Each structure stands twice: as C-alpha cells, then as structure tokens.
Amino acid sequence: MLERGEVANSWRRERWDSLRLLTPNWQSRLPGHHYEGPDPDGYMTMGEVVEFIERFAAVARAPVRTGTNVTSVRRADDGYRVTTSGGEIHCRAVVIASGACNQPTVPRFADAVPASVTQLTPFGYRSPSELPDGGVLVVGASATGVQLAAELRRSGRPVILSVGEHVRLPRLYRGRDVLWWMDASGIWDQRHDEVDDLTRARRLPSPQLVGTPERGTLDLNALTAMGVELVGRWAAVRDGKALFSGGLRNVFSLADLKMRRLLDTFDDWAKEHGRDAEVDPPERFAPTHVPESARWQLDLASGEIRTIVWATGYRPDYGWLDVPVVDEKGRLRHEGGVVDSPGLYALGLPVLRRRKSTFIHGIEDDAGEVIDHLTRHLAGNR
Amino acid sequence: MTTIDNGVNVQALLDAREVLKGAPEAAQFTWRASSKWENGVHSTTKIQNFFGLGQEQSHKSETVFTADHPEVFAAEDNGITPIEYLLVGLASCLTAGVASVAQNRGIQLRSVESTVEGNHDIRGILGADSDVRNGFNDIKVTFTIDADASQEDIEALVAQSQKRSAVFDALTNPTNVTVEVA
C-alpha cells in the first residue's frame, strides 16, 4: 500500500478545523473495526477520525509505505510498472484507492473575479478567523457549502450562499438519525446495477447535513433563519458582476419534492417491516422558504464581498495514471470497480458498487467483491 | 396496466439521448429567424430552416410572426409585443416538457393549461429611470393540470419540466448575445 503522505492523509491535510463527520459514530465501521466509545450517536472530529483510521491500520497490520508518492502507473507486459518517489515497482494488479476528492473543483469563470476579492477552496480554508473581515460569498449548497456558510455567518460576517441543485435532508427523522434510515431501509445498499440512472446517481451532490453535538438540521431554512442570504446558481461573471440564475425557486422545489419522496420511502419501509412502534410518528417539514426577491447580480468590485469560498465539489486526480482509462470528463471508466484494463481496479468512487460506496462504512462490501475479481484475475493469469 | 399516451414519442427521445452521448457534434443545433421591418414598430419575422444533426433541416412550412406595439404605445397593434413572444416561448416549452416527462413517467394527462405573467416596468425601455431594467422584473407561470397522478407527482412533473427547459434556462441564466451590422 503506497501512501504519499501519512495514514489518513486526507483527513489530516484536506479538511477544515471544525469539521466533524456527518455520519454518526456507530456507522463508522471498517472491516473488523468499529466505534466503541460512549457516544454512538455523535459525530467524530477530524482528530478522532485520524485516530480511528490509524488504529485500524495498526490492528489490520496494513503494509503501508508512507511518504511514497506514485508519479506514474503504466502497462507492462503482464501487469503494471509503478513509478514512485521511492523507486519502481512491477506488479500484476493495481488497486486505485487514491480517493474521489483529491482536488476541489472551481468553475472556469473564477478567473474573471476581480483581484480585490480573496478566493478560497475548502482545501485552503481552515477557519473564519483566517478570512479578511467583511462579506463572504459561499458558492455551492451541499454539505461543505452549508457547513461553511453557517460557520462564517456565526463569526459575524454577512454571508451570501449561491444555491444550485442540492440534496435536502433533516438531521433527525422520526427521532432517528436520517442516516439510520438510509442504512436500515436498505437504500444505502442499493447496488450500482439496480440504480435507475447510474450516471446521475454518481453525480449526486452530498446531502445538506452537518454532524454537531446538538444533532441539528442544517437545511436552507436553518441558514435563512441565521441570516444567510440565498441567491441562485452562479452562472457567469460579466463586467465584474456575478450573475446568478433566476431559477432558485425550482431548485428548492426539486429538493423539497425529492426529500418528501425519500421520507415516504422510509415510512413505507417502517410500516412494511413493523418498525412503526420503535420510532416517532411520521413528520413533514416546511417547504424551503423562497426569499421575497433573490438578487441575480452582485457587483464583485463594490467591496460588499471580500471573500469567495468555492464549495463547488471535488474531483479525483489521475494525473499520474498513464493508462487510457479516464474519460473526457476526467472520470475513471470502470464497471463496479473493475477498470477497463486487465488487472486494474478501483475503490472508493461514487456508487462504485453501492450507494454507500464513498462513505467510510461503504468500503467493506465493495472491497470484498473487487478483491474477489482481482484474485480470480491473478489465478487465471497463471 | 393500461398504456398511457400523451402523444410524445419518448422512446425516440431516449434513443436520441443515447446516440448523441457519443456524438456531441451531431447535437449542435442552430435555430434561425429572419426579420424585416415593415413600418413604425411593426416587423415580420419568418422561420423555416435550422441546422442540426450535422445538416440543414427544414420545418414542414414557413411560419410568419408579426410583432408590433399596442395602441396604448401609440402604435398600430398589428401583432403582439416582442417581449410577449418570450411568454409564448416559455409557456410552450414548459408545456412540452410536462407532456414529455409525464409520458416518460407513465402519467396520463387529460388537460394541461397555464397562464404566464411577466411583470414589466416600462420606465426602463423609455429611459425614464436608469435604475429600472429593460426586461421583465419577474415572470410567474401557473399550471392547472388534470392527470392520473397525485398532486405531488404533478408538482414533480412541473419541476422536472423546468429543469430540462431550454427557454426556462435562457430566461433565468445569462446568455452571450452578439449584435452586428453586416
């Protein structure tokens, strides 16, 4: 196992200070290893996640070579030649487990933002105190964006949040963590070959959830109540002005409708499986409040906004992969983790084999199946 | 199960989607209109040909649109106001979307009606107040739909139709416009 940094590197280097997992402690499960602390319903801080993964690496005696950066993987006669900062390795199979979130994505029009405005990605952001005083425009309303908007607003700054399509979820539903419902009802176990539209499922943004001791909901209504101003999806920069989509109402409707449908699915499941008695009665949440008139432009040079935080998603980085298996959108071509080149495998990508594939607890089932294929490949090669 | 029919050939659209995924060049369309000044603020615009699927295409017949201003603008009112054509575009695009999405989701429609209102402060175009924009301040579309579906499914149809609407996108997002003199 080659790791350019340390064990749990992404959790050490690529997260902001206040971040906690949005998945509850009881759900943090790795093969043969699970949370054993006093607060199964709580959410781990980054320090706790690093400890959790380090302990797993030790217990599992994972043969990790840290500080080893992979700079190239190319095909060789009967396998792959891997070039690393610690020398060359020849191997018959490679598992790409380099992560789905190596780089923050930023729209191209970021270049047109005036230099007077500081721009940050979640990789550069640590805490509100490091930002210049003044207003902040947070772009993107998925897990990262809603969490940063809330934290920046609490620091006393005026915050505008640009909202595109998003996934709205309550933190608790009928008294249970909404992710308990995802797990128990089997939605998270839905397989890649059962999902209606796999491309769409793989592009689905992260849910508007935050892990806090209060177990509170952080949807757009919660942000509005805190005084965060909502604007539409940022579409372009023209003459130093940010132009936002006028379609805000519809992204609210889509998210409200999808949430309601998901809660219906949970209710149906509870009824069918006789679980109604152990949870609270069904509940429905107020629709997303539509601002009286959302503005659709903002003068970036006016000084109203001093900082832009791009919470516009992450992408993998395959710059080191010299095998032609990456499509024109930068995504790996694979079928359930079996990459389009014999002996090459992937793990940890969105809906790789199941809806839970990119979550900590999602790796176990995927890894089992992918490694099965890999061992058969090696056996067949002999 | 009875087969539902809203008159939309969804299969053809789904097939086209699959084909065009691998052939982005063929997906490039250019829609064209040619316009001619008549007199005053009265003009006629004709539409027949367009480009798409890699070649010149043609509507079955030419359509002629007349635009003018109403008498309250001291004009002859030979036809609707140009900005009203945007309402025509928006309503017909969203309606087509509702029918297509309903077909795809197996929902039989009985009637789909909508009203579209665009609020317009004309001090902008008159130059009476430079803080007022020229175009619509806001647009409101109200659908009345009778279909074999729950209220929630109908709302989802309308939401999905907006999500896939060309005119909704063109009106809610900025577009680069180049106007030249030949």
Ligand SMILES: Cc1cc2nc3c(=O)[nH]c(=O)nc-3n(C[C@H](O)[C@H](O)[C@H](O)COP(=O)(O)OP(=O)(O)OC[C@H]3O[C@@H](n4cnc5c(N)ncnc54)[C@H](O)[C@@H]3O)c2cc1C
């Ligand atoms: C902001 C954020 C919050 C998240 N919150 C949660 C959560 O609450 N719960 C949850 O279950 N999941 C969460 N996730 C998803 C999380 O990324 C996954 O659960 C999990 O960490 C993925 O593990 P991984 O090993 O596949 O990828 P990573 O953790 O990204 O690990 C990949 C490793 O590969 C190394 N690497 C990459 N390229 C090279 C190279 N060329 N050479 C050598 N080494 C290389 C990296 O240094 C890294 O250590 C979150 C993700 C993000 C971005």
